[in-house]
Amino acid sequence: MLKTGFSLNRVGAVTWRVLKQISRDRRTFGMMIAMPAIIMLIFGFALGGEVKNVPIVVDNQDAGYTTASGPSTNTTLLFGGNITSALQNDDRVKVTQCSFDSGRYGVDNGTYYAAVLIPTNFSETLFKHGLGNAASQLASVKVVVNSTVGGGRLISMPLNLSQALAGIGIIDNATVALYLDGTKPVNEASVLAALQGALQSAVGGGGVALDKQFAFGNLEYSGLDVSIPSVIAFVLTFLVLLISLIIITRESTSGVLARLYTTPLSALERLLGYSIALLLLGIVMVCVILGIGIGVFGVAVQGNLALLFFGAVLYALAHIFLAVFLSNFAKNELQAVQMAPLIALPSMALSGMLIPINAFPDWVQTISKFVPMYYGNRVFEGIMLKGYDIGNLAPEFAIIGGIALLFFMLAVMTVKDKIPA
Amino acid sequence: MQESVIEATNLVKVYKEGQIKAVNGLNLKIEKGEIYALIGANGSGKTSTINMVTGSLYPTSGTIKVLGLPIPEKRRVAAVQIGVAPQEYALYSDLSVEQNIWFFARLYNMKRPDFEKRLDELLPILKLGERRKTAVCNLSGGMKRRVSIACALVHKPKIVFFDEATVGIDPVLRAFFWEYFRSLAKDGLTIVLTSHVMDEAERADRIGLMRAGKLIEEGTPVEIKSKYKAASIEDVFVKLSEGVVVDA
Numbered sequence: 001m002l003k004t005g006f007s008l009n010r011v012g013a014v015t016w017r018v019l020k021q022i023s024r025d026r027r028t029f030g031m032m033i034a035m036p037a038i039i040m041l042i043f044g045f046a047l048g049g050e051v052k053n054v055p056i057v058v059d060n061q062d063a064g065y066t067t068a069s070g071p072s073t074n075t076t077l078l079f080g081g082n083i084t085s086a087l088q089n090d091d092r093v094k095v096t097q098c099s100f101d102s103g104r105y106g107v108d109n110g111t112y113y114a115a116v117l118i119p120t121n122f123s124e125t126l127f128k129h130g131l132g133n134a135a136s137q138l139a140s141v142k143v144v145v146n147s148t149v150g151g152g153r154l155i156s157m158p159l160n161l162s163q164a165l166a167g168i169g170i171i172d173n174a175t176v177a178l179y180l181d182g183t184k185p186v187n188e189a190s191v192l193a194a195l196q197g198a199l200q201s202a203v204g205g206g207g208v209a210l211d212k213q214f215a216f217g218n219l220e221y222s223g224l225d226v227s228i229p230s231v232i233a234f235v236l237t238f239l240v241l242l243i244s245l246i247i248i249t250r251e252s253t254s255g256v257l258a259r260l261y262t263t264p265l266s267a268l269e270r271l272l273g274y275s276i277a278l279l280l281l282g283i284v285m286v287c288v289i290l291g292i293g294i295g296v297f298g299v300a301v302q303g304n305l306a307l308l309f310f311g312a313v314l315y316a317l318a319h320i321f322l323a324v325f326l327s328n329f330a331k332n333e334l335q336a337v338q339m340a341p342l343i344a345l346p347s348m349a350l351s352g353m354l355i356p357i358n359a360f361p362d363w364v365q366t367i368s369k370f371v372p373m374y375y376g377n378r379v380f381e382g383i384m385l386k387g388y389d390i391g392n393l394a395p396e397f398a399i400i401g402g403i404a405l406l407f408f409m410l411a412v413m414t415v416k417d418k419i420p421a
Numbered sequence: 422m423q424e425s426v427i428e429a430t431n432l433v434k435v436y437k438e439g440q441i442k443a444v445n446g447l448n449l450k451i452e453k454g455e456i457y458a459l460i461g462a463n464g465s466g467k468t469s470t471i472n473m474v475t476g477s478l479y480p481t482s483g484t485i486k487v488l489g490l491p492i493p494e495k496r497r498v499a500a501v502q503i504g505v506a507p508q509e510y511a512l513y514s515d516l517s518v519e520q521n522i523w524f525f526a527r528l529y530n531m532k533r534p535d536f537e538k539r540l541d542e543l544l545p546i547l548k549l550g551e552r553r554k555t556a557v558c559n560l561s562g563g564m565k566r567r568v569s570i571a572c573a574l575v576h577k578p579k580i581v582f583f584d585e586a587t588v589g590i591d592p593v594l595r596a597f598f599w600e601y602f603r604s605l606a607k608d609g610l611t612i613v614l615t616s617h618v619m620d621e622a623e624r625a626d627r628i629g630l631m632r633a634g635k636l637i638e639e640g641t642p643v644e645i646k647s648k649y650k651a652a653s654i655e656d657v658f659v660k661l662s663e664g665v666v667v668d669a
Contacts (some may be wrong), residue, residue: 010527256511256512261508262475419478
């Protein structure tokens with residue numbers, strides 16, 4: 001009696017063949033290793049928000065203000081100088097001191113990104129305001145920010161302290177406790193952030209203090225920390241799809257697939273063989289991606305590293321099955337290559353990677369719930385930044401697992417098992 | 422009476438795209454140990470016939486039995502006992518000669534020691550002994566063809582299909598191949614081959630001449646030539662075609 005039932009040996013043969021082929025195909029193998037590194041580096045820095053050495057101009061015209069601090073002693077206040085020094089010590093900006101007009105010209109022609117003017121009466125106004133002598137008079141700093149090439153925008157920053165520092169909730173001589181989610185930092189330009197810091201430092205202690213406490217272990221995250229989880233999800237989505245589609249489609253275009261139809265290898269055995277091989281390759285890619293994220297970028301992982309690895313592998317598996325499913329519709333390698341960005345780019349936009357989901361209209365938010373990357377982001381962000389465990393992320397894990405199962409079933413249902421006619 | 426290993430009755434294949442009738446009411450009976458050559462011009466329906474008999478292409482109508490098994494219904498069962506060397510090389514170009522043959526051997530659940538023994542038999546016959554570890558992408562067309570034949574023969578099938586398999590092989594090696602095919606047939610292997618090279622078919626036991634999806638003549642080379650008083654099978658084909666070009 002001939003044996004033609006399900007054979008693990010045949011599944012293993014397909015897995016072995018795919019892995020052997022990849023190990024001999026330097027182009028694809030190189031892409032597997034190099035592309036995660038390149039994409040991670042580009043996206044990591046681009047989304048990290050860690051912009052440094054932004055060239056700006058500061059025109060400090062502040063004449064200072066001398067006030068009697070005792071019966072026989074005078075104190076000269078130089079708030080403008082303090083701001084300038086603070087900016088010079090801030091590595092987010094690179095300060096050049098020259099006239100405000102030159103600075104504006106520099107902003108217009110792209111030499112500088114901002115120009116700052118501290119007026120002559122700055123210290124005097126600030127001091128008098130502090131005493132309540134100039135309730136209606138505001139000290140101001142003029143800033144020209146280069147928002148587009150050749151087109152500066154004039155912002156006047158009022159220095160009524162309560163207004164100037166309103167963004168962080170400071171009121172004169174009062175301490176405001178602020179509790180915020182450090183994983184969603186305000187999207188501020190580095191110039192404005194540096195200037196705000198400088199303005200705060202200019203008033204010294206001044207009775208002003210900001211007591212910030214962050215959720216999730218009171219850890220303050222950098223822009224890079226908060227962007228890496230979604231970068232990992234994107235890179236896994238894009239690369240796993242791309243490489244899986246290339247590997248599977250290559251077989252059908254070389255004529256081997258038609259030959260396989262004449263052998264005892266069943267469609268299910270073939271799909272399982274691909275999936276196991278691609279899963280092993282996916283694990284390699286997960287190691288590369290997490291290795292770069294943690295080793296190169298030094299991103300924080302508050303949760304369990306093993307859970308993060310498991311989440312990444314499960315997420316990769318869902319996309320492997322998606323690729324196996326999609327490969328049934330790709331007639332050649334070119335079509336397969338086109339499919340990867342067609343899936344990955346809308347996923348990037350809809351998953352909250354670039355803009356938080358709650359900023360979208362309701363109907364777009366509903367669509368987002370159907371995007372696997374949305375759940376990938378939640379898992380990676382939850383484990384890495386919030387220290388969530390499997391209990392916190394059970395729904396997300398279940399949904400990703402469900403997506404993987406759904407795509408595998410769709411792949412089995414649509415797989416070609418004979419020459420199309 | 423000889424045992425029929427392949428039987429096709431009223432076989433029809435119409436491709437959806439362009440409504441082309443590639444095979445049109447074909448009847449075929451091939452016996453065990455026969456070398457049967459299906460010949461005809463390009464586009465005459467040879468490959469479609471082979472694909473249907475091997476179960477990789479489903480017929481529009483008609484019945485097929487291979488080793489007594491209905492095809493395509495029992496194609497996986499029949500597949501264990503057939504080998505196919507398709508018209509394309511259909512090999513993994515990044516893998517070596519040995520790795521390609523081993524992959525196909527594993528699909529037939531061959532064990533490694535059996536495979537090693539079989540490889541030691543096949544590689545010298547197919548003049549591939551020195552190319553065992555060479556990647557297929559670095560081989561000539563003729564060598565790739567031989568690797569493809571090795572993949573079809575590795576599991577010692579009962580029927581082997583060679584679709585234009587001897588194309589691109591030099592005449593000396595082709596003569597050697599025919600000698601080898603003959604020895605395999607003596608051992609009971611049934612060989613079905615297609616070719617558009619008419620003189621090659623004269624070495625077969627029986628010939629089926631195909632034109633426009635139909636079998637227009639069938640018999641031994643001697644029978645066919647004497648029936649049409651022709652010096653060669655090519656002359657017979659020209660006479661039967663009445664000078665009409667089937668496939669430009």
